Amino acid sequence: MAPHPGFFVFEGLDGSGKSTLSRHVFDLLSRKGVPSICFAEPTKFETGLYLRKFLSGELELSGEEQIGAFLKDREVSLQRNILPALKEGKIVLLDRYMYSTAAYQSGPEFSAQEILERNRACGFPEPDLLFYLDLEPEQALVRLEGRKEAKERFESLGTLEKIRNAYESILPENTVRLDANLRPEELADLVEEKILLVRGKGR
Structure with missing residues (x-):
């Protein structure tokens, strides 16, 4: 039986x-x-474009609406990108996944762990x-300020510190x-x- 191709996720603060890195790894493979493909979330489908409007500040969403929108786009990401690629025997490299949603959307309404559990309850597979x-939040902010694109809503020192702490509370054992x-x-x-080692074990 052919080995499981492998599902690998890249996470971190904006600017990390x-x-x-995901593109570099794709090029190496x-x-x-080695059959592989690189995706990102939010997706480029309609559900992802809706989220990008929120991230750019063009659209305002409540905490519950944010989580719902991310869950909807993740379902599309899995059904249209990730699962078909794995079925074809390709290694999947994914830039952001449910851990980003948990870290970035956490706050007074929902903890990072609660958001992560909502993703798992949808049956989303673990990488x-x-x-x-x-990366230290201060360093991330310096990198982001050096970019030419318009800033997104999460690009402030206080927010980046909150996000990093949230990440630390939810990173799984296979990190x-x-x-x-x-x-x-x-x-x-x-x-x-690391990827080729996992692939060689046929996990």
């Missing part, structure tokens, strides 16, 4: 380098002829490994912590090694 790019200050190429090599 998740998107860059592709050059070795084989979660790669967490650890691989990475120093976000390492060179992207070095990080990609570390991640690729």
Whole structure:
């Protein structure tokens, strides 16, 4: 029987380098002829575009509406992106997943753990490994301020500190912590090694 291709998630604060790292890893795997694909959440489907309006400040949502919108987009992400790719035998690299929703949407209304449990109650699968790019909130803010794009609603020091603490409270046992200050190429090599090890075990 063919080994399980593997489902791997990249998490961390905005500015930690998740998107860059996931693309680097995809390039490494592709050059070795390993079937793989890279996705991100929110998706590029209608449900994800709706969320991006909220993230950019164009749309206001209550706490419950935010969580509902993320759950809806995640269902689309799984049904249209992740599960079909796994069925085709491809390694799936995902930039943000349910841990981001739990960390970013947590607050007075809902704890990070409560939001994570709501995701699990939907039957969303756990990744084989979660790669967490650890970065101090102050460093993340400096990186974000250096970007040319418009700021998103979560890009302030106090908010980033809250999000980092929330992450720390929910990261699962299969988390691989990475120093976000390492060179992207070095990080990609570390991640690729871990992924190929899991793939070789046929998990």
